[in-house]
Amino acid sequence: MKFMKLGTKSDSFYTKQSTRTLTSDIPSDIVIQINETTFLLHKDALLPKCGLLQRLCDESIDSESVNMELHDIPGGKEAFEIYSKFCYGISIEISARNFIPSYSASKFLIMNDFVAKGNFEGKLEVFFNSFILESWKDSIATLWTTITLPEWFENLGIVRKCIDSIIEKILVPSHEVNWSFTYSRPGYIKKQHHQVPKDWWTEDVSGLDIDIFRCLIMIIQSTYVHPPQLIGEALHVYACRWLPDIRKLNKSSDISASQIEESKVKNRKILETIVSMIPIDKGSVLVGFLFRLLGISIHLNVSSFVKTELIRRAS
Numbered sequence: 001m002k003f004m005k006l007g008t009k010s011d012s013f014y015t016k017q018s019t020r021t022l023t024s025d026i027p028s029d030i031v032i033q034i035n036e037t038t039f040l041l042h043k044d045a046l047l048p049k050c051g052l053l054q055r056l057c058d059e060s061i062d063s064e065s066v067n068m069e070l071h072d073i074p075g076g077k078e079a080f081e082i083y084s085k086f087c088y089g090i091s092i093e094i095s096a097r098n099f100i101p102s103y104s105a106s107k108f109l110i111m112n113d114f115v116a117k118g119n120f121e122g123k124l125e126v127f128f129n130s131f132i133l134e135s136w137k138d139s140i141a142t143l144w145t146t147i148t149l150p151e152w153f154e155n156l157g158i159v160r161k162c163i164d165s166i167i168e169k170i171l172v173p174s175h176e177v178n179w180s181f182t183y184s185r186p187g188y189i190k191k192q193h194h195q196v197p198k199d200w201w202t203e204d205v206s207g208l209d210i211d212i213f214r215c216l217i218m219i220i221q222s223t224y225v226h227p228p229q230l231i232g233e234a235l236h237v238y239a240c241r242w243l244p245d246i247r248k249l250n251k252s253s254d255i256s257a258s259q260i261e262e263s264k265v266k267n268r269k270i271l272e273t274i275v276s277m278i279p280i281d282k283g284s285v286l287v288g289f290l291f292r293l294l295g296i297s298i299h300l301n302v303s304s305f306v307k308t309e310l311i312r313r314a315s
Contacts, residue, residue: 002138003095004127011090013081020081022088030057031067037077045087049119051110073108074149075101083109086120094124096132096141100158103128104149107156128158133165136179140166140204147209163215170201170216171225198226202234206241210270213238217277228279235274236289242270246295268300275306278313290314 012023021028021040028040030053043066047054053068060066073080079101085092094102106112106121113122132138139162146159169179174196182203205216221231244267255263271293278285294310 001095001097001141002131002135003093004123004131005091005093006086006123007089007091009088009090011085013085013090020077022090029065031065032080033067033069033071034073034077034080035071039077039080039084041084046084049087049111049116050083051112051115053109054115074104079105083111083120094127096135096138097145099124099128099132099142100145100149103158104156128161133161136166136169136181137204140208143208143212146212159212163212163219166205167216167219170205170220171223174198174200199230199233199237202230202237205234206238210238210242210273214273214277221277221279228281228284231277231279232285232289235277236285239270239274239289239293243267243293243296244299246292246299264300267296268302271297271300272302272306275309285313287314 013020014023018036019038019040024042026042028042030041030043030046032039032041043053043057047057056068057066060068070080075082078098082092082094082098082102083105103121103124106119106124111120113119132142143159143162143166169177177196177200181200183197183200184203185197188197205213208216217231217234220226244263275293275297290310290313294307294314297307297310
């Protein structure tokens with residue numbers, strides 16, 4: 001996984017009870033409250049790069065010490081601390097795992113180049129466009145984090161760009177694939193295979209949220225580049241990863257009734273979505289897979305339409 005390192009100073013932040021501050025001879029003159037955590041920091045470090053804090057400080061009656069609440073910041077206290085360390089010049093690493101909360105926070109805090117040249121938002125955008133989108137696994141890892149802040153991701157267009165990057169690579173002929181991917185099929189040993197398998201991409205994308213996965217599959221189907229059997233294999237891999245084993249469904253469990261129902265609702269959505277995407281072409285999926293889905297559908301109490309469709313496809 002690629003990363004971008006910013007800042008050179010050692011980390012001097014520390015926690016005292018529910019307060020985060022840093023070692024300094026200069027008294028704190030700005031107090032930031034984010035839910036249960038209080039940050040004691042310095043205006044001279046934060047304000048030059050943050051348009052939002054500049055505005056809030058201008059509106060403050062007390063010019064000496066400022067108290068403010070930022071409970072709505074995307075990414076919460078973790079994202080705010082990354083921003084703070086950037087302002088202090090403390091070393092931070094940005095990767096696909098923390099890009100989304102960091103970028104969303106930079107937009108929320110108004111950290112663009114109009115506020116300060118070479119600001120946080122611009123550096124993050126360069127990293128995203130030049131490294132994350134160029135990497136198969138980093139694009140997917142970025143999408144893994146989108147479920148925590150969906151409203152920000154959609155508005156910023158990050159999901160769309162990552163999906164486009166992933167699809168572009170999926171549509172590349174398998175003999176041209178030269179990047180790392182996950183493939184753990186039984187009997188497959190990468191060092192012994194010189195050719196990349198045609199379904200090389202199915203395992204990595206199976207980790208995505210069902211709505212994003214559906215978007216990917218629908219776009220891939222619309223291109224007619226990959227045969228229906230390959231689309232069917234992608235659906236099979238996703239189902240194997242997320243849907244419960246029919247043999248374990250009726251076994252006793254320690255989880256509560258509410259947790260069981262929540263799991264059923266989630267699995268029902270996954271199953272119904274997968275069934276809706278099965279290609280109409282005969283033989284696109286194995287009959288055994290259809291019967292497995294049918295067995296799970298009975299346990300999950302899915303709609304009669306879905307059950308009827310599975311029976312029709314299997315007959």
